Amino acid sequence: MPWSRICNHCALNRPSDPPDNHLRSKVISYFQIEPTLACALACPGCSRSKQIRQRPGPHTLELNQLQNLLNGLLSEGYVVHNIEYCGQGEPLDHPNFKKIVEATRKAYPVGKQRLITNGNNDYRAKLDGTFIDEIMVSIDGATQQSYEKYRIGGALNTALNFTRNAKEANRKQFVVWKYILFTHNDTEDEIKLAEEIALGLGVDRLQFVRTHSEGKSVTWENKTLPLRWSNSVDTSTPLIERNSLP
Numbered sequence: 176m177p178w179s180r181i182c183n184h185c186a187l188n189r190p191s192d193p194p195d196n197h198l199r200s201k202v203i204s205y206f207q208i209e210p211t212l213a214c215a216l217a218c219p220g221c222s223r224s225k226q227i228r229q230r231p232g233p234h235t236l237e238l239n240q241l242q243n244l245l246n247g248l249l250s251e252g253y254v255v256h257n258i259e260y261c262g263q264g265e266p267l268d269h270p271n272f273k274k275i276v277e278a279t280r281k282a283y284p285v286g287k288q289r290l291i292t293n294g295n296n297d298y299r300a301k302l303d304g305t306f307i308d309e310i311m312v313s314i315d316g317a318t319q320q321s322y323e324k325y326r327i328g329g330a331l332n333t334a335l336n337f338t339r340n341a342k343e344a345n346r347k348q349f350v351v352w353k354y355i356l357f358t359h360n361d362t363e364d365e366i367k368l369a370e371e372i373a374l375g376l377g378v379d380r381l382q383f384v385r386t387h388s389e390g391k392s393v394t395w396e397n398k399t400l401p402l403r404w405s406n407s408v409d410t411s412t413p414l415i416e417r418n419s420l421p
């Protein structure tokens with residue numbers, strides 16, 4: 176491993192794949208940015224509070240720090256293909272998220288940008304006028320009652336409105352509803368309801384995800400999901416990430 180202290184603990188590490196050091200060729204496939212560790216929700220499987228306790232330094236990205244990093248990459252001639260905003264906090268809870276997007280877009284105008292969010296914010300207030308190639312909204316449930324079992328403190332309607340507004344703001348933004356399957360949100364009726372709502376919202380993909388964490392859905396473990404809509408997909412969290420989840 177190039178940086179064993181870090182790589183061996185990384186959720187994206189694939190120990191059985193051959194090493195591939197893109198940095199040497201000055202090409203970064205995925206530049207992942209964690210804008211903040213702040214988040215208004217309290218999802219039981221999230222390591223956010225552990226990270227806040229264990230990681231020294233500020234928990235919100237300073238714009239000048241980001242700009243220094245981008246300047247460094249540009250002056251060294253690095254190419255960046257994809258820029259992804261995620262991490263363990265909620266990217267849109269950064270006080271200046273739009274400015275982060277502007278800075279990275281200016282540095283890498285053709286890099287594809289992707290935001291992973293819980294959608295518990297007002298889309299227009301946070302993002303209107305800012306183009307993001309792909310917006311993935313984490314909504315694990317199709318009723319408030321089941322949604323809030325994992326997304327503690329979250330409001331389903333706010334997340335659905337966010338999703339609708341993201342698609343309406345610019346049809347070229349690829350909008351994904353990501354739905355993690357747990358025992359509390361995996362009935363056939365609820366899956367069907369999610370598909371109906373997703374169709375109404377106009378999302379480009381409704382992505383069901385089989386997780387390995389506590390409370391995971393067992394009903395469909397060895398069965399095909401009863402999907403009816405052409406934009407629905409059935410996916411799994413890679414097994415390799417099983418141990419990185421609490």
Ligand SMILES: C[S@@+](CC[C@H](N)C(=O)[O-])C[C@H]1O[C@@H](n2cnc3c(N)ncnc32)[C@H](O)[C@@H]1O
Binds near residue numbers: 214218220264266387
């Ligand atoms: C920790 S969240 C933080 C980003 C953002 N606040 C959100 O909720 O999407 C990052 C990613 O982890 C995923 N995630 C959260 N809990 C999970 C679980 N138990 N199993 C698999 N993925 C999970 C979310 O769906 C999201 O794509």
